[in-house]
Amino acid sequence: MLHIYNSLTRKKELFKPIDADNVRMYVCGMTVYDYCHIGHARVLVVFDMVYRYLRHLYGGEHVTYVRNVTDIDDKIIKRAQEKGETYTDLTSHFIAAMHEDARALGVRPPSGEPRATASMEQIISMIQILMEKGYAYKGSNGDVFYDISRFSPYGRLSGKRIAELRSGERVAVEEAKDDPLDFVLWKAAKPGEPCWDSPWGKGRPGWHIECSAMSTHCLGDHFDIHGGGLDLQFPHHENEIAQSEAATGCKFVNYWMHNGFVRVDDEKMSKSLGNFFTIRDVLQQYDAEVVRYFILASHYRSPLNYSDQQLDNARAALITLYTSLRDLDLPVEPGDVVSNSTAQRFYAALNDDFNTPEAMAVLFELAREINRLQSGGQTAEAVRQGAILRQLGGLLGLLQNSPQRFLQHGGVVGVPALDDEQIEQQIAARNRAREAKQWAEADRIRDALKTKGVILEDDAGVTRWRRE
RNA sequence: GGCUGGGUGGCAGAGUGGUUAUGCAGCGGCCUGCAAAGCCGUCUACCUCGGUUCGACUCCGGGCCCAGCCUCCA
Numbered sequence: 001m002l003h004i005y006n007s008l009t010r011k012k013e014l015f016k017p018i019d020a021d022n023v024r025m026y027v028c029g030m031t032v033y034d035y036c037h038i039g040h041a042r043v044l045v046v047f048d049m050v051y052r053y054l055r056h057l058y059g060g061e062h063v064t065y066v067r068n069v070t071d072i073d074d075k076i077i078k079r080a081q082e083k084g085e086t087y088t089d090l091t092s093h094f095i096a097a098m099h100e101d102a103r104a105l106g107v108r109p110p111s112g113e114p115r116a117t118a119s120m121e122q123i124i125s126m127i128q129i130l131m132e133k134g135y136a137y138k139g140s141n142g143d144v145f146y147d148i149s150r151f152s153p154y155g156r157l158s159g160k161r162i163a164e165l166r167s168g169e170r171v172a173v174e175e176a177k178d179d180p181l182d183f184v185l186w187k188a189a190k191p192g193e194p195c196w197d198s199p200w201g202k203g204r205p206g207w208h209i210e211c212s213a214m215s216t217h218c219l220g221d222h223f224d225i226h227g228g229g230l231d232l233q234f235p236h237h238e239n240e241i242a243q244s245e246a247a248t249g250c251k252f253v254n255y256w257m258h259n260g261f262v263r264v265d266d267e268k269m270s271k272s273l274g275n276f277f278t279i280r281d282v283l284q285q286y287d288a289e290v291v292r293y294f295i296l297a298s299h300y301r302s303p304l305n306y307s308d309q310q311l312d313n314a315r316a317a318l319i320t321l322y323t324s325l326r327d328l329d330l331p332v333e334p335g336d337v338v339s340n341s342t343a344q345r346f347y348a349a350l351n352d353d354f355n356t357p358e359a360m361a362v363l364f365e366l367a368r369e370i371n372r373l374q375s376g377g378q379t380a381e382a383v384r385q386g387a388i389l390r391q392l393g394g395l396l397g398l399l400q401n402s403p404q405r406f407l408q409h410g411g412v413v414g415v416p417a418l419d420d421e422q423i424e425q426q427i428a429a430r431n432r433a434r435e436a437k438q439w440a441e442a443d444r445i446r447d448a449l450k451t452k453g454v455i456l457e458d459d460a461g462v463t464r465w466r467r468e
Numbered sequence: 469g470g471c472u473g474g475g476u477g478g479c480a481g482a483g484u485g486g487u488u489a490u491g492c493a494g495c496g497g498c499c500u501g502c503a504a505a506g507c508c509g510u511c512u513a514c515c516u517c518g519g520u521u522c523g524a525c526u527c528c529g530g531g532c533c534c535a536g537c538c539u540c541c542a
Contacts, residue, residue, distance in 0.1 A: 012471085028542075036542090043542045075540070132529090149515050158537075165538065213472090229542030233472095236541095260473090261536070270541055297491080298481065301473085303535070305480085309492090313480060317491050323505065357482050361490035371506055375499090439501055446503075457504045464505085 002057060004225070005301065005353045007233060007256040008157055012353055015255065017224050023054055023063045026215040026253075028228035028236065029113070031070040032094035033079040036101045037276035038291075038306055039229065039262045039269050045292055045397070046259045046300040046354075047227050048107040051351050052395050066218045068111040068211060069095060072117050072204055077193055079437040087194055101279040102289040106397040114214040116205060120196050122213040123205045126247050127185045127198075135246040139176035142188030142199050148181050151242040157256060158234035183239050185209050208239035212247070215240075221248035231270075259300045269306060277306065287410040289398060290315045296356040296396055307383035317360075319407060320468070322372040323394070325369035326464075327374065339388075342366055346392045356396060363393060407466035416467065417452040427456065427463050436459075 002015040017023040027047045030040055047067070054063045070076075071091040080087040093275070098390040102109075116123070127144060130136040134151045148154045155161055165181055184206035189195035205213075215223065221244070228237065237256065244252040262269045269276045281292055294314035298304045342362055349358035366389040373382035393399030401410065408420070418426075430445040446456050449465070457464045 030542075031540090039542045041542090046542095073540090129478070159471055160538070161470085169518090230473095230536070231541055234537060259542070261542080263535080266535075270542090272539095272541060274524070302481085303474085307480095310480065316493095320491075320505095355482075357491095358489075361482070364490055368507085375506065434501085437501075438503050443502070455504065457506095458500075466505095 002053075002351045003353055004255050004257060006254075007258050009134045009384070010159075013255070015224075018222060018254065020058055021062050023058050023225075024219040024223035025051065025054065025063070025065050025225040025227065026211075026219055026223065027065070027067045027110075027226070028211055028232050029067040029069050030094075030098055031073055031075060032091045032098060033073075034094060034271065035280060036098050037262075037278050038282060039271060039276065040098075041101070041105060041279050041282075041291065042259055042262050042295050042300075043227075043229055044102050044107045044302060045295045047257075048105075049158075049296060049300075049356065049396055050225070050227070050257070050354060051108060051110070052397060053354065056395055059303070064112070064146040064219060065110040066112040066114065066215065068214050069098075069113060070207065070210065071095070071115045072194060073207055101283075104283055105279070105292050106288065106400070108397075112218050114218060116210040116214070119210060119214050119217065120205070122217045122232075123209055124196075124198050126213045126216075126243065127200075129206075129207060129247045130185065131199075132241065133246060135243075136185055137178065138200055139178075141176035142201060142203070143176060143184050144186035145177050145182040146185050146239065146243060146246075147178065148242060149179060149181070151246055153245075154242055155238065155278075157238050157241055160234060160238075162261040168383065182387070183208060183235065185243070189455070199344045206260055208236055209243055211236070212240045212243040216244055216248060216252075221250050223253060225255045225257060226253040227259070230260055235257050257300075260298075260303050262304045262306055264306050266305070282311075286311050286315065287406070289401060289406065289410060290318060292397055293318050296398070297360060299357055300354055312430060315410070317364075318398070318410070321367050321389070321399060322401075322403040322406045322410075324370040324374075325386050325390065325399070326407060328370070328379075328383050330383060330386050330390060342369070343388055343392060346395075350395070359392070363389060363399075366392070371385060409467065418449070418454060423449065423454055423465055430456070431463060 003012045004015045005012045016227055025047070027043065030036060036044075044288050051063065051065045072087065076091060077086050080090040083090065127136060130146065131144070136144055136146050138144050155165070163179065186198060186209075187206055188201055188203045189381055195204055215226070226237065227239075241252050262274050264275045264277075267273065267275060279291070290311055291314075292387070294311055295304065297314060299318070342365060346359050346362040349355045349362060352358070368467075370382050370385045370389065373379075373385060390399050426445055426449055430442045433441040433445065449456060453467050455466050457466070
């Protein structure tokens with residue numbers, strides 16, 4: 001029984017889908033004006049894990065996952081101007097880069113990936129409804145605003161009261177608004193800016209409205225899960241609720257999920273602080289699976305501290321898991337869903353608000369069991385447990401590489417000092433020395449390989465190698 | 469200032485009213501020509517002060533400290 005921590009109620013709640021034949025989840029994706037950083041990687045990987053687990057629970061055909069792309073906003077326009085290119089050139093470049101990064105991290109493509117610029121009809125129509133129902137007004141500057149005073153539950157998601165928000169006002173007040181807390185639905189175009197026709201003149205959508213329009217258009221007025229980074233809880237998601245529920249007249253979302261931040265030196269990683277690492281930078285240094293492991297090794301709502309030490313630790317952990325699998329002749333296809341008491345504990349961990357760290361602990365117990373079975377000669381049982389380990393790992397998007405590939409190549413930066421053939425030659429030379437009991441020579445070769453980052457393991461007449 | 473969330477062993481990171489998290493690192497043993505890997509064993513914990521309780525790291529209250537939101541941000 002899956003329980004999810006619902007940001008709206010601040011409690012773990014039993015997950016009951018509206019329609020078990022079509023479980024629906026929407027996640028706020030990227031604004032594509034730059035390369036994705038590790039914070040974005042966390043959203044991608046965390047909700048990919050959620051998506052995989054929902055598919056496991058309800059069946060792949062019964063889960064719809066929509067993750068949008070914001071491809072028009074102030075920052076995009078500004079960046080395009082700075083770079084002297086059209087905003088569409090800018091966004092298509094970064095959308096492609098985002099897809100590359102996501103693929104590298106083993107993130108399954110979502111069922112739908114709507115873009116703001118391709119959703120103008122739905123956006124304008126929703127604003128129109130809000131105007132007709134009296135939730136929106138046109139300000140003196142030509143922008144259309146949402147009137148938050150008309151929506152009484154405003155602030156519920158973020159736990160804020162309107163009076164407190166007013167007293168905490170830190171931004172220069174926009175005079176065109178009736179109330180400083182009102183937010184823009186449609187932004188009138190300035191000369192030279194990209195724009196679309198609307199009943200309120202040429203302009204572009206405010207940021208929040210696109211998610212209301214796209215999510216309800218793709219998933220219906222009322223759907224199950226809405227996710228995103230913690231920083232979107234307010235105002236973005238608060239505003240989405242206000243817009244959507246005012247427009248549709250029904251409840252918007254049942255479960256709100258927010259992932260915690262990535263930090264660097266105990267400070268939030270963000271574009272505005274400039275302390276971010278892009279995914280592609282990190283992938284120069286670490287295997288993508290290591291990055292994925294690192295992300296899932298912390299609970300999704302906890303802060304995640306980025307450091308080389310953490311990544312090194314993740315890599316060591318994966319080496320342990322892959323080592324247990326390396327001599328097993330596992331079926332290529334996972335086959336039927338297998339289960340034993342260990343697997344049940346893995347599922348129990350994920351059922352508890354996606355507790356991936358605890359689920360991973362179960363993977364290590366499986367690995368140890370496999371190693372025991374192997375050394376006890378119980379190969380068939382070891383293979384069976386190995387299949388379970390890989391299958392459970394797959395729910396987290398891990399352990400799907402060949403163990404040999406990971407152990408020998410997962411984590412090598414750039415061109416290795418020795419290629420595979422050179423290593424094999426050295427091993428052959430060393431084994432000749434070993435047969436002749438020339439231990440000094442054998443050890444010399446092994447030490448020489450070690451300085452080149454190659455570790456040898458003699459086992460049962462076979463010498464194996466891996467890169468450290 | 470208001471509102472959230474958090475303070476766990478050398479590091480990372482879960483969890484629980486009384487019994488081993490887990491990974492990395494350390495130590496001892498087995499295995500090995502020696503290693504490595506693996507297995508077995510093992511040392512370092514639960515911010516502070518009160519309260520509830522037979523018993524609290526776990527529940528309640530005060531304090532201290534940290535992070536986040538209140539402004540674009542995943």
